[in-house]
Structures are given as C-alpha cells and as structure tokens.
Amino acid sequence: MSQTKNHFALFTERRFWPFFGTQFTNLLNDNVFKNALIFLFSYQALTGNHVQASTLINICAAVLILPYILFSGYAGQFSDKYDKALVIRYVKLLEIAIVIVACFGLYIESNFVLISALFLLGVQSTLLNPIKYSFLPQHLESNELMRGNGFMEMGNFTAIFAGTIIGTILMSYPDGNRYVSVAILCITAFGWLFCLRVPRTPPTDPDLKIEWNPFKENWAVLKLVAQNRTIFLTVLAIAWFWFFGSVFLAQVPSYTLLYLGGDKQVVSAIYGLFAISIGLGAMLCDRISTQEVEVGLIPFGMIGLTFFMFDFTNRDAVIVSEQLNLLNYIQTKGIRAFIDTIGMGMFCGIYLVPLYTLIQKRTPISLCSRVIAGNNIIGAFFMVLASIFAIVMVHLNFTIADILWCTSVATLILTLGVLPAVPEFFLRFIAWILVNTLYRVEKEGLDKIPLKGPAIIVCNHVSFLDPVLIMAFCKRPIRFIMWYTYHNIPVIGWLFKRAKTIPIAGDKEDPSIKQKALDDAVAALRNGELVGLFPEGTLTKDGHLGVFRGGILQILEQEPVPVIPIAVRGLWGSFFSCKHGRVMLHFPRNWFKNKIGIVAGDPLDPDNFTLDECKDKIQALRGDRA
Structure with a gap:
C-alpha cells in the first residue's frame, strides 16, 4: 500500500475511488427508490386512501431496516470468508435483478411488487455494509483510515440527501414512474462499472465455516462484539447516533412546519444542511486528528452535538399558523436554526468517524466484518427503538418540541455517562484539548x-x-x-x-x-x-x-x-x-x-x-x- 500526502489524492487511486463509487451509488439508489415510493404513497393519501398510504409509508421505513436485523450475520461471514471484491460484484449483480423488478413494479403500479423490491434492496445493502468498513483497513495505511472513513461518511450522507431530493422531484412529474425507473437503472449501471474496478481483497478468514441459521449467527456476532468492552461501548455509541438521527430526521418536518414556521423549502434546507454538515465534519476529523484515530474527539463531538441540539429545540415554542418560504423565513426569523443544524451535523461527523476508525484499529482484521455486522444489528435495533420512543411520547401527549428536547437531555446524560465508563475517551479528550x-x-x-x-x-x-x-x-x-x-x-x-x-x-x-x-x-x-x-x-x-x-x-x-x-x-x-x-x-x-x-x-x-x-x-x- 502506498501513502498519500494530498488530502484528496485517495480519489485518484484505485485502492479507494472504485470502492467509494460503488458504495455511493448503492446508497444513492436505495434513497432515490425509497423516497420515490414515499412520495407515491403520499400522493395516494391525497386521493383519499389515508390509512393505506400511511401504512405503506411506515412499511417503507421498516423494510430497509429489517434486513439489517435478519441478515447482518450472513453479511459479516461472507465478507470475512471470501474475497471482498468478488462479494461486491455478486451483490451488485443481485442489485441489477432487483432494480429490474422495481422498474416492473413501477410500470404496473403494484404496491406489493414495489415494497418487495425495496425489501430486496435492503437485503442487498445489508450484504454490502460490513465490507464498507472492513475493506478500508486492507487497502489504506493506518494514518489514512481517518481520512478514508471521513470520505466514506461524507459520501454516505451526500448520497442520502441527493437520493431524497432526486427521488422526490422525479416522482412529482406526471410520468414520474418512468423517470424514476430510468434514474435507478442508470445509477445501477454506474455502480456496476465502479465495482468492476474494485481491487482484489484477500479473504481474512478463508477457513470460516458458514453458519446458515440467521438467528444463531446474529447472536454469535453480538457475543463477538461484547467480548471487548471498549468495542462494545463504541458500538453502543454508534447506535446512539442512529437513534438520535432517526428521531431528529423524523420530527424535523413537523417541528419546522408547526413551531419554526417554515414551509417545505425550509424543511429541505435543514435536511440538506444536516446531511452535508455531517460529511464536512467527517472530513474535518482527518485534519483535526493529524491523520490518526483520536478518540478524544468522541466526547468533543458529543458535547458539541448536545449544545446545538438544545439551542435548536425550543420547548416554549407555540404552534404557528403561517409557514414561510425559505427566503421569507431567513428575512423574518434569521438563520439561527440553520446554524444549529450545521453545528449538529458537523459535530455528528466529528463524533462518528473516530468511532468507526476505533473499531477498525482495535478489531483483528479476520473478525472486522463480523464485528461491523454486529454493529449493524445493534444500530438497526436502536433505530426501531427511536420509532417506538417517538410513538410512545406522542401517545403520552408530549409535543414534538418535547420529543426533541428529551432526546437532547438523553444525549447529555449519555455524554456524562460515557466519560467515566470509557476513561480513555475522556482522558484523550482532555489531553487533546490541552495539547492542541x-x-x-x-x-x-x-x-x-x-x-x-x-x-x-x-x-x-x-x-x-x-x-x-x-x-x-x-x-x-x-x-x-x-x-x-x-x-x-x-x-x-x-x-x-x-x-x-x-x-x-x-x-x-x-x-x-x-x-x-x-x-x-x-x-x-x-x-x-x-x-x-x-x-x-x-x-x-x-x-x-x-x-x-x-x-x-x-x-x-x-x-x-x-x-x-x-x-x-x-x-x-x-x-x-x-x-x-x-x-x-x-x-x-x-x-x-x-x-x-x-x-x-x-x-x-x-x-x-x-x-x-x-x-x-x-x-x-x-x-x-x-
């Protein structure tokens, strides 16, 4: 492996850019299709079938999470046992078949076929996900991991934001089904071209015996994660990010419309700033940490995230009757909400990248994919908990502002709990602050x-x-x-x-x-x-x-x-x-x-x-x- 001095030089090297492109197009495809379906089902609600449409929208969120709970164990095993480049190509072939099914569902306008295709895309993404973080340690130098992970996180959230915008806009046209079909076919084709250039990556545990019982294997990878206390707490910290992100992203539209007084343009601006800022924060980690994993940034990220979340949330806010477009909102109410959103996003990125890098550094390379698989299971479980938490809070007559505020309090409590529970994080944080x-x-x-x-x-x-x-x-x-x-x-x-x-x-x-x-x-x-x-x-x-x-x-x-x-x-x-x-x-x-x-x-x-x-x-x- 060669080292790079230019910050963006990894994008010129085959050991990184094809893999980045493969992961980016995969996540972009998922989000274009998912958000196109959400828009389609929302339109069905306008035509009168509110219950069915609401049910289908909630199913869309669930079917992309469920495969991570069911099949992450398989994904970790395949990634450790076989050449990761070959696994990627076989999975991308599966994606081509699934996208064809999705296009057929759009053509015949079958909700069952569309939901089935979305579920299969979730399965395909589940199979790729452990490779996302176990591939990099085999191709990047130790001092390039923070940079590589930062670029990957930047790509992830850019793809999520772009997919949301593209899927929604394309489906809003009269021939939206056709446009979405063309879009996901083109993205899939680009993803296939990228994956063909991914370099061969030797298996890290070729003698591994595949366990075909998904529940038994999932339990095995969870025990693997729990063996190392630092790794286990790191995985829980990542899972909390997904809990926080799920609550925030789910509540932002209603909070913006009802309490901030912004319309859909303001909602889109907040979504976009949050996603882009996470990517910027992730990239900033490499600069701040001088290219090495700096666990001291983890409490730094948590403190910053908590501060901006509290400032964003106003428990005393009252429901407003008028929603302003983006320009009028900025002229009337200023940019404080946007600054808070940028702060939350950047500190999320600063918080997240060292956690993934720490797993890569502290996990034996032969077990890395399965540990990441365990991380995915726990993360998916926390995302489900986030939905349950919000539902319970609503039924207890808490407002949306209360839900966001309680999430901020929980993040603060978690921050104060992590510092003594993982003294390495806190001591490295103090050391990093003093020295820098x-x-x-x-x-x-x-x-x-x-x-x-x-x-x-x-x-x-x-x-x-x-x-x-x-x-x-x-x-x-x-x-x-x-x-x-x-x-x-x-x-x-x-x-x-x-x-x-x-x-x-x-x-x-x-x-x-x-x-x-x-x-x-x-x-x-x-x-x-x-x-x-x-x-x-x-x-x-x-x-x-x-x-x-x-x-x-x-x-x-x-x-x-x-x-x-x-x-x-x-x-x-x-x-x-x-x-x-x-x-x-x-x-x-x-x-x-x-x-x-x-x-x-x-x-x-x-x-x-x-x-x-x-x-x-x-x-x-x-x-x-x-």
Whole structure:
C-alpha cells in the first residue's frame, strides 16, 4: 500500500475511488427508490386512501431496516470468508435483478411488487455494509483510515440527501414512474462499472465455516462484539447516533412546519444542511486528528452535538399558523436554526468517524466484518427503538418540541455517562484539548511504539504534563506507573483510577505498595498492554536527567519485553514544571502556543537492557531542549 500526502489524492487511486463509487451509488439508489415510493404513497393519501398510504409509508421505513436485523450475520461471514471484491460484484449483480423488478413494479403500479423490491434492496445493502468498513483497513495505511472513513461518511450522507431530493422531484412529474425507473437503472449501471474496478481483497478468514441459521449467527456476532468492552461501548455509541438521527430526521418536518414556521423549502434546507454538515465534519476529523484515530474527539463531538441540539429545540415554542418560504423565513426569523443544524451535523461527523476508525484499529482484521455486522444489528435495533420512543411520547401527549428536547437531555446524560465508563475517551479528550490549545507539538518516531503486544514506555520527567503529552499522541492506551499519593487527590485521583494507572511507593514509604505495583505492571505486560514509567521517579529540579532507578529492571526480569525510549522537549520552564518554583503554583510563562516536542527512539532489547544505555538514549533524543 502506498501513502498519500494530498488530502484528496485517495480519489485518484484505485485502492479507494472504485470502492467509494460503488458504495455511493448503492446508497444513492436505495434513497432515490425509497423516497420515490414515499412520495407515491403520499400522493395516494391525497386521493383519499389515508390509512393505506400511511401504512405503506411506515412499511417503507421498516423494510430497509429489517434486513439489517435478519441478515447482518450472513453479511459479516461472507465478507470475512471470501474475497471482498468478488462479494461486491455478486451483490451488485443481485442489485441489477432487483432494480429490474422495481422498474416492473413501477410500470404496473403494484404496491406489493414495489415494497418487495425495496425489501430486496435492503437485503442487498445489508450484504454490502460490513465490507464498507472492513475493506478500508486492507487497502489504506493506518494514518489514512481517518481520512478514508471521513470520505466514506461524507459520501454516505451526500448520497442520502441527493437520493431524497432526486427521488422526490422525479416522482412529482406526471410520468414520474418512468423517470424514476430510468434514474435507478442508470445509477445501477454506474455502480456496476465502479465495482468492476474494485481491487482484489484477500479473504481474512478463508477457513470460516458458514453458519446458515440467521438467528444463531446474529447472536454469535453480538457475543463477538461484547467480548471487548471498549468495542462494545463504541458500538453502543454508534447506535446512539442512529437513534438520535432517526428521531431528529423524523420530527424535523413537523417541528419546522408547526413551531419554526417554515414551509417545505425550509424543511429541505435543514435536511440538506444536516446531511452535508455531517460529511464536512467527517472530513474535518482527518485534519483535526493529524491523520490518526483520536478518540478524544468522541466526547468533543458529543458535547458539541448536545449544545446545538438544545439551542435548536425550543420547548416554549407555540404552534404557528403561517409557514414561510425559505427566503421569507431567513428575512423574518434569521438563520439561527440553520446554524444549529450545521453545528449538529458537523459535530455528528466529528463524533462518528473516530468511532468507526476505533473499531477498525482495535478489531483483528479476520473478525472486522463480523464485528461491523454486529454493529449493524445493534444500530438497526436502536433505530426501531427511536420509532417506538417517538410513538410512545406522542401517545403520552408530549409535543414534538418535547420529543426533541428529551432526546437532547438523553444525549447529555449519555455524554456524562460515557466519560467515566470509557476513561480513555475522556482522558484523550482532555489531553487533546490541552495539547492542541496550549502548545505546538513536533512529533518524531512515534510509529516505533508497537500497535500490538506488550512494551514498556520510558521517558524523562520534566513536568506534570509529560504523561498527558504521551497519551495524546500514542495510538494505544498506556498504563502509567504513578506515585501513590496522586491517587488520593479528589477528582484527579478518581480519573487516574479509571485510567488504570498503577500506584507505586518507595521502599521507605510502603514496600507492599511498591511490590504490588511491580506485580501489576508485569500482569499488564503479560496481558499485552503498554506500561509507562518515568525511571527518574520524580520531576527534574534542574532540567537535567536524574538518576534512573531500578524498578524497570525488576519488571524486565519477570517479563522481558521491548523498551521504547521517549523524550519530551521544551516543557522545562512551563507552568507544569519546577523551574520557577512549585509546580502549577507560580505565574505561567510562555505557555500559550509554545513549541514542544515528543520523540521516540528504537526499541531497546530487554535481554541486554541497562539503565545507563536507556538514559543515554533518552538524553540523545532530548538533545539540548529540556
């Protein structure tokens, strides 16, 4: 695989653009056809058959979700067992047949045939969906995944918005059935041409035995998701996005017409801004995160989403009698609702992309498709819950504004719940905020930290910010060994405990705490984790490296693993160092946008490890910049 420097260069490379085009046309086709049917059935309601039309519209929403619940297990298995490019081509052949059936249904105007075709398109999309996220790790470099996922999400929501507009407009013409038929046939043809250029992608688990019982396999992939706590909570976080999105998109038309006082043009503008903004937020992730998965963006996205959702929702709003077109609405009521919509969309994108990238990074490649399949099942279930939630709220006489407000409150509660439940998200968020607002950071050699397997991270200790800096730019969680009294500090101590830091004391203070710390560090390494320590054992008082203590030798005697030397540069003299007095109790000097650095060296052989060699390596990495 080759790396790209130009932000949009992936669209010029075969390893990405054919796959992007295949997925884009597939989603576009689904939405053109679905929204054409919704318009068709809505027109039937105008002719007098309200009950049948309402039932058919609700069925349209259900038949595209149901296949994800029923057949995602199959989709994950096929994607892991077979060449993904071949699976894509067979599924696209199926799409051609389904679209022909759909065109026949439009020709004879049979509701049964049309609903059946929509259901089959849902099945076809279900079979493709796990490939959408398991294909990319096999063709993109690690530092391209955020960008690739951002482009995919941008394409997804652009296709949804475009499909909504195209399907509705085409069906509004007198010969709408014919126009829609031509449109979906053309989109299908382009999708087939794209899929022929998708590069071969070797199966990740060719010996997998297919389980043909859908319920048994669905349960198996759900258990697979639940095995890893971080992955399971990540999947639930993605599912909440679909819950939120389903509630928002379902309630926006009525909320806009009844409470905002905008007509269908305003509704379309809000839909369009929301979809496009999600895509922009998704693309922005790559810029913000410097091309690496940054889980600290997840709480950032949730906080921003909650803020703009609260501002968008006005519980005290009253029903208005007049609906203004787009131009009159802007002139009369301003653009606040549109700014809120853009904010919600962008923060949704910032929230969503790191979640999918985290699944790709933390899941073995041989299981990735099945984990994504489990994610699809849970996501579909949450979308159904969203519909049930809205129905129950309506029957309890809550207004549409109340439904949106309650969804905002639930998102806020979820945000506050996720922070302690997944401390990595919160700590990386704090680290990301501190590092990206206070300093300009130069990074070098961090790819020498292994993506998998145990290792010990050793670093010079200049400031209280040292572990935060390392945490902010390491792709994996690190269990730092910290002085035991830090764990007794209110709030901060609780965070340290949630981050599974290892408390340590000296032989004079409490030998039992020290021995337990060494035992915990060895256990963490045997569990394949990273352990971080500062061999000086205390902050430098003069900016120079102090004496390295022998605790690391005792750890290596029991568990010989690679030792990664790291040096932080430029923090001596900062607010978080001892240069000007006690840490954080002196007046800050040169703390805003000051240039600092973090440098990693080659791994040291544990069998030949010495404290002097380690100290010399860190000194060489640090240079003259303390």
